Amino acid sequence: MLAVAAGSAIASNYAMQPALPEIAADFGVEVASLTTVISGAIAGYLIGLVLLVPLVDRLSPRVLIPGQFLALALSLALAARAASPDALIGCFVLIGATTTVAAQSSAIVGKLADASRRALSMAAISAGISAGILLSRFIGGLLVQWLGWRGALLVLAALTAVCGLCVFPLLPAQRPVGHTGYFSTLRALPSLLRQSRELRLRICAGMLWFFAFNLIWVGLIVRLAAPPYHLNAGSIGLYSLAGLTGLAMTRIAGRLADRFGNCRVMVCGLLCASLAASTLGVVLDHVPATLVALAIFDAGCFAAQVANQAGVVAIDPLRSGVLNSAYLFFYYGAGAGGTAIAGSLALRGGWQATVLLAAFAVAAAAVVSACLRAFSRAG
Numbered sequence: 001m002l003a004v005a006a007g008s009a010i011a012s013n014y015a016m017q018p019a020l021p022e023i024a025a026d027f028g029v030e031v032a033s034l035t036t037v038i039s040g041a042i043a044g045y046l047i048g049l050v051l052l053v054p055l056v057d058r059l060s061p062r063v064l065i066p067g068q069f070l071a072l073a074l075s076l077a078l079a080a081r082a083a084s085p086d087a088l089i090g091c092f093v094l095i096g097a098t099t100t101v102a103a104q105s106s107a108i109v110g111k112l113a114d115a116s117r118r119a120l121s122m123a124a125i126s127a128g129i130s131a132g133i134l135l136s137r138f139i140g141g142l143l144v145q146w147l148g149w150r151g152a153l154l155v156l157a158a159l160t161a162v163c164g165l166c167v168f169p170l171l172p173a174q175r176p177v178g179h180t181g182y183f184s185t186l187r188a189l190p191s192l193l194r195q196s197r198e199l200r201l202r203i204c205a206g207m208l209w210f211f212a213f214n215l216i217w218v219g220l221i222v223r224l225a226a227p228p229y230h231l232n233a234g235s236i237g238l239y240s241l242a243g244l245t246g247l248a249m250t251r252i253a254g255r256l257a258d259r260f261g262n263c264r265v266m267v268c269g270l271l272c273a274s275l276a277a278s279t280l281g282v283v284l285d286h287v288p289a290t291l292v293a294l295a296i297f298d299a300g301c302f303a304a305q306v307a308n309q310a311g312v313v314a315i316d317p318l319r320s321g322v323l324n325s326a327y328l329f330f331y332y333g334a335g336a337g338g339t340a341i342a343g344s345l346a347l348r349g350g351w352q353a354t355v356l357l358a359a360f361a362v363a364a365a366a367v368v369s370a371c372l373r374a375f376s377r378a379g
Contacts, residue, residue: 001170002065002109003124005163006102007132009072012156013041013099014133015140016092019149026149027085040089042336044096049329050189052100056107056321061171065101065108069164072098076157080150102129103328104321110313111320112172116258118317119310123254126306127247134243176318189326192319201372202312203327206305207334208365209270212358213301214338216277219346219354220294223284226347242294246302253303254310262307262314263373269307270366273300277359281352304365311372 016023017038024034055064075098079091106125113121143152193200220239224231257265276297283289312327313320346354 001167002105003128005065005069005128005167006105006125007128007130007135008159008163009069009099009132010102010129011132011136011139012072012076012095012160013045014136015143015156016149016153018137018141019144019152022144023088023149027088029085034085034088036089037085037092040092041096041099042332044093045099046096046329046332046336047093048097048100049103049325049332052097053103053107053325053328054189054322056104056111056324057176057319058321060173060175061108062168062173065104065171066164066168068098068101068104069160069167072101073157073161073164076153076160080153080157102132103324106309107313107320107324108171110310110324111176111317115314115317118314119257119262119306120251120254122310122313123250123306126302126309127250130243130247130250130302134240134247189322192322193326196315198315198372199312199323199326201368202308203330205266205270205365205368205372206308206327206331208361208368209273209301209304210331211334211338212273212277212361212365213298214335215342215345215354215358215361216280216294216297218339218342219351219358220280222343222346223351223354239291239294242291243298245295246298249299249302250306253306256303257307257310261373262311263369265307266304266311266369267366267373269300269303270362270369271300273297273304274359274362274366276300277355277362281355284351301362304369308369 020034020037023037024030027034052068072095075091075094079088079095082088082091102125106122106129109121109125110118140152140156143155147155193203217240223229224235224239253265253269273296276293279293280290280297283293309324309327312323315323342354345357
């Protein structure tokens with residue numbers, strides 16, 4: 001249930017992206033001026049990672065998770081009533097911040113899971129989050145087509161509120177053991193990064209492959225829309241179905257990480273992803289081969305993420321909130337960087353340059369993961 005709820009929450013960040021032309025027409029502005037709605041959601045999410053995810057270490061899950069689902073529902077309802085583009089952007093900053101309930105859910109599961117099944121348990125939440133991201137634009141587009149963008153936001157608000165009610169009785173009521181003050185927790189973030197070499201290595205690895213992940217997918221969209229392909233949005237969107245392989249891989253990666261250790265899973269997954277990224281540079285003219293390479297690339301990155309996030313929580317399960325906060329802040333920041341440069345790189349440097357940079361970044365992440373394994377042995 002928590003996996004479904006987390007996926008529903010994170011979908012709110014992406015579901016309205018297909019509706020930007022309709023929203024722009026409603027307000028009488030250019031579509032380009034409303035792309036800041038997407039930036040607002042990303043900025044809000046990064047703020048929420050820093051300010052809200054550490055609450056996992058302080059508040060009862062039964063209070064925190066349903067409470068934040070309610071806050072997300074209210075933010076979506078406010079967005080549906082927005083009277084101007086600026087008001088809508090402000091609402092999406094709130095929406096982005098409150099969708100970090102998905103990251104909170106992952107941290108809570110990592111905190112409460114048995115050590116021998118931690119990766120598998122967190123993989124279930126990761127699968128829900130990934131499904132929410134993959135399906136969000138499709139479902140959001142349908143809702144907008146049927147109900148308009150304001151009606152779609154109200155449906156999402158109602159769904160979010162229902163998720164909060166459903167998870168309420170399933171979550172433990174007790175506060176975390178050894179909790180500290182909220183501001184003390186936030187002040188501990190920089191020192192935690194300085195003190196834990198393992199956390200720094202895991203953050204570095206995650207940043208490298210998520211940078212590459214966004215570089216590949218955004219660059220692919222730009223390349224397929226350009227000559228000689230000239231594909232429309234619907235045709236390009238079909239390529240994203242290759243990402244469904246990653247959903248299946250999350251549970252498998254969780255089991256393997258619990259059995260063989262997360263570092264081995266990370267290295268193997270990233271080596272496969274790096275090879276697949278390199279292959280994409282020469283097979284883009286062949287759709288079946290491209291889909292296979294994308295599937296392997298996604299599966300390798302998803303496997304590494306499941307294993308790495310379980311390893312982050314394992315550093316100190318009692319501080320899973322602040323650990324997840326630090327890790328995911330840099331992780332999504334690197335992803336935003338990949339998104340920002342992917343378009344210009346694909347057009348100016350060429351598709352081959354894009355995939356080679358991505359392959360190099362993923363291979364570097366594999367090297368960092370191997371160093372992490374050596375560090376863990378030495379420890």
